[in-house]
Amino acid sequence: MDYRVIKENDLFLLTDTSGNIPENHPYGLGLYTKDTRFLSKLDLKINGEEPILLSSSANENYYATIMLTNPHMERDGELILWRESVELTRTRFIHNDVCYELLKAKNYFPKPVSFELSLHVDVDFNDMFIVRGFQNGDVGERTGQVVGKQEISFAYQGADNVKRASIIRWDKDETKVTETGDVHFNLSLGHEEEETIAFMVIPSINDEMPEIVEPKVALEKLKVSTAEWKEETTQVETNNKALQRLVDRGIGDLRVLLTDLGYGKFPVAGLPWFGVPFGRDSLIAALQMLPFSPDVAKGTLKTMAAFQGTKKDAWRDEEPGKIMHEIRFGELANTGQIPFTPYYGTIDATPLFLVLLTEYVNWTRDTALFQELETNVERALEWINRYGDRDGDLFVEYHQEAEKGIANQGWKDSGDSIVHRNGEYAETPIALSEVQGYVYQAKQGIASIYEKLGKVEEATALRTEAQTLKERFEEEFWMEDVSFYALALDKDKKQVGTLTTNPGHILMSGMLNAEKAKSVSDVLVSDKMFSGYGIRTMGKGEAGYNPMSYHDGSIWPHDNSLVILGMSRTNNKEQAATVMNGLIEASHSFEYDRLPELFCGYDAKLGKAVKYPVACSPQAWAAGTPLVFVQSMVGLFPDTLNNKVYVRPFLPEGTDQIKLLNVQIGEGVLSIEVKRSSETLAVEVLENTTAQEIIIEA
CATH class of the missing domain: 1.50.10.10 (Glycosyltransferase)
Structure with missing residues (x-):
């Protein structure tokens, strides 16, 4: 895939492989719920420049990890930041209809370095059908935005009389925020020192807000939920x-x-x-x-x-x-x-x-x-x-x-x-x-x-x-x-x-x-x-x-x-x-x-x-x-x-054994194994609490 997508319940985030949401991307990247885009722009920069992608993974289904680094930066012969000095790791996940991102910066340069990270965000509140180019129509309008020390919110009044809002929050208090949705962070890190900034994007409909918890708590709950699903x-x-x-x-x-x-x-x-x-x-x-x-x-x-x-x-x-x-x-x-x-x-x-x-x-x-x-x-x-x-x-x-x-x-x-x-x-x-x-x-x-x-x-x-x-x-x-x-x-x-x-x-x-x-x-x-x-x-x-x-x-x-x-x-x-x-x-x-x-x-x-x-x-x-x-x-x-x-078992070539554990049948469970033995298949019932007769047919 040349995109990254994560979802939990009714909220999903679709970005490019660097974790960004470029405006007017042909795939209609963004953060969506209820068929509405609640984030239409998300760009991360270091010293005003695009980071270089190292790796991008969504292997765990429920969260994505993206690693980037800085390009070489000089101005008028003076070194600003040596190439590949700073490792940037973006970890994002969704819990309880809130999108979280943990942005970690780590310095691998032999000496202390200072640099600026900036996040550029915007919201168009477009309907999914408009984003995909399938439909135009009468829609509402943006009703402004409010900038705070650790928060920026965007508001929209829909033609359907629904109030929609996107709230972006972060946990670092030393920031500069512009009216256009640019958030700047100045970081200074010693050798192998690291710092993590936590972001939250919170969609709101008719002033209803989801329960918000600390990012580490949210991630832990998400992991528990995933483990329970696998167990059940x-x-x-x-x-x-x-x-x-x-x-x-x-x-x-x-x-x-x-x-x-x-x-x-x-x-x-x-x-x-x-x-x-x-x-x-x-x-x-x-x-x-x-x-x-x-x-x-x-x-x-x-x-x-x-x-x-x-x-x-x-x-x-x-x-x-x-x-x-x-x-x-x-x-x-x-x-x-x-x-x-x-x-x-x-x-x-x-x-x-x-x-x-x-x-x-x-x-x-x-x-x-x-x-x-x-x-x-x-x-x-x-x-x-x-x-x-x-x-x-x-x-x-x-x-x-x-x-x-x-x-x-x-x-x-x-x-x-x-x-x-x-x-x-x-x-x-x-x-x-x-x-x-x-x-x-x-x-x-x-x-x-x-x-x-x-x-x-x-x-x-x-x-x-x-x-x-x-x-x-x-x-x-x-x-x-x-x-x-x-x-x-x-x-x-x-x-x-x-x-x-x-x-x-x-x-x-x-x-x-x-x-x-x-x-x-x-x-x-x-x-x-x-x-x-x-x-x-x-x-x-x-x-x-x-x-x-x-x-x-x-x-x-x-x-x-x-x-x-x-x-x-x-x-x-x-x-x-x-x-x-x-x-x-x-x-x-x-x-x-x-x-x-x-x-x-x-x-x-x-x-x-x-x-x-x-x-x-x-x-x-x-x-x-x-x-x-x-x-x-x-x-x-x-x-x-x-x-x-x-x-009625059969095993294709390349499969010599398959075991099913805790299959829910009736009011109990069945565990069963099929193995290839020479030219025949052996079936073993490992557990049966179903009160059902198991009929094995060759």
């Missing part, structure tokens, strides 16, 4: 060091991507641009996390239920029972200039809400949550049958109604992503293949829970609907000539026959028979679809194929993860192993072995995975991808409603 989350041990790094990175990234809007923790989509609730993204990331932290699924479900659609509103693509796509909290949303309050233009979030709920119950046996959300379930099912199926053909379709909404409303939401094999773009209403799989899986899963709750009639009706959908899907989507399913049906019910990953998601639904599941799996690992580093979103050679595109030939780790999960469930394990090993190999091409949101779909023969230029990292469902690897390798599929836990 399922632990993984494997001999595959690359996989271990991926898993550890994913678990750490997911922690910093968690946010709580009052209904429990859930994952936001990703940084830097999508640090807000996204229906589809949050639901899929929570699904990936089920074997590691089922409480995240609970928080996600309750959050989505709280914002479920209640009325027909074309401006926001809202319909009764529909689960949201995205919610924003900035000035443009608050004034109704954009429809994200929330916006509902997604075709898959509603069935995915039901899929996550049924899988959560499978893992936890928490039927109490199901009963709490039962009205939401009924409304979601009603939406699927009444609004999702627009024409009564049993398929769920989308069509944009919001003027400023999204045209393509599946996970591939680019305007060019649904394209026929002749290169023509499909016209809406469009029925996507994977969405029909989600609907089938949702109805079958809800039916199983209904049966346990004694609602036999409702369960029978859902199973009948699911079976009919399965039969109709086979008739309309199967393409015999390529032994694969169509991407979609267009407005004329014609197949959109381009080969894509979308049908791969159906593997996890249980809707395909064994023969069709194998055929789909084989196509997905063919040379046309599989690059060596992962499965391309679109097959090489298709009319719309472009390895540099966002959705038409790139590789998305989360997309691959759902395919892998389905391959594991349908016993197509060799294909799953191929994809996992490809992604593990690709991870070496990225900073900290972190899988990004997406990368380009070029062949692995290039020797390195090619970065997509503006991929988010960390991204929640990319971080969750290696967690799916682990579940798939162990083959762990609980069915707590029937007191069973199925274990």
Whole structure:
């Protein structure tokens, strides 16, 4: 990454690798919360000059460390500061919605030195959509700034009648502060003497201030919180060091991507641009996390239920029972200039809400949550049958109604992503293949829970609907000539026959028979679809194929993860192993072995995975991808409603041992280890307090 980003709860800081926020940077660097930039300029200088970058690290997920030094400084032949005399270390972290920076200066020159450090700050309070150049609109204005001895504050009155302010404080009292936001510190240090200045940036909304503690106390609390997360989350041990790094990175990234809007923790989509609730993204990331932290699924479900659609509103693509796509909290949303309050233009979030709920119950046996959300379930099912199926053909379709909404409303939401094999773009209403799989899986899963709750009639009706959908899907989507399913049906019910990953998601639904599941799996690992580093979103050679595109030939780790999960469930394990090993190999091409949101779909023969230029990292469902690897390798599929836990293990080449500790299932925990022994796999149950029967299937 050519930026540095840290986040905690709803506040995140995005800077360049030197730790600065240059004005008008193309990445829109800054400090953000509630879709508003609370710091738009942050420049550190030594004697008025830019320091030289030595190293820049955000390896610890929750804080960043940046090391700099001074350039050589002379004036009229007189030495001011010898090059590399002063080491500057910037350590920044976020706690309780306050951004902290510890700036340490250390003198390595043989003699005492004196120099000036200066910090230059400003705030524009721009809405995220304005920062990114997506939208202009009527906005408020800056209402001035106040300079104090150890503080400078900037104020803004929004067009939405919200008062916003940024307060910058520091703990060194010998300073010079200008009205323009320049803070100057004069330091004198002996040989190997050091001094640390602590800064705090405090965003304030409507005069509300977070609790502020000493920086060292804040950092200690942050470390404790991180340690508790690791302890509460399922632990993984494997001999595959690359996989271990991926898993550890994913678990750490997911922690910093968690946010709580009052209904429990859930994952936001990703940084830097999508640090807000996204229906589809949050639901899929929570699904990936089920074997590691089922409480995240609970928080996600309750959050989505709280914002479920209640009325027909074309401006926001809202319909009764529909689960949201995205919610924003900035000035443009608050004034109704954009429809994200929330916006509902997604075709898959509603069935995915039901899929996550049924899988959560499978893992936890928490039927109490199901009963709490039962009205939401009924409304979601009603939406699927009444609004999702627009024409009564049993398929769920989308069509944009919001003027400023999204045209393509599946996970591939680019305007060019649904394209026929002749290169023509499909016209809406469009029925996507994977969405029909989600609907089938949702109805079958809800039916199983209904049966346990004694609602036999409702369960029978859902199973009948699911079976009919399965039969109709086979008739309309199967393409015999390529032994694969169509991407979609267009407005004329014609197949959109381009080969894509979308049908791969159906593997996890249980809707395909064994023969069709194998055929789909084989196509997905063919040379046309599989690059060596992962499965391309679109097959090489298709009319719309472009390895540099966002959705038409790139590789998305989360997309691959759902395919892998389905391959594991349908016993197509060799294909799953191929994809996992490809992604593990690709991870070496990225900073900290972190899988990004997406990368380009070029062949692995290039020797390195090619970065997509503006991929988010960390991204929640990319971080969750290696967690799916682990579940798939162990083959762990609980069915707590029937007191069973199925274990169907396989280990790809390079992985000879994997251990899961403290997996939360039902009301207890399961610890299990899978080892390769000669040509067979040995499974050992290390602990089982779940009261579930463990069924190991070779």
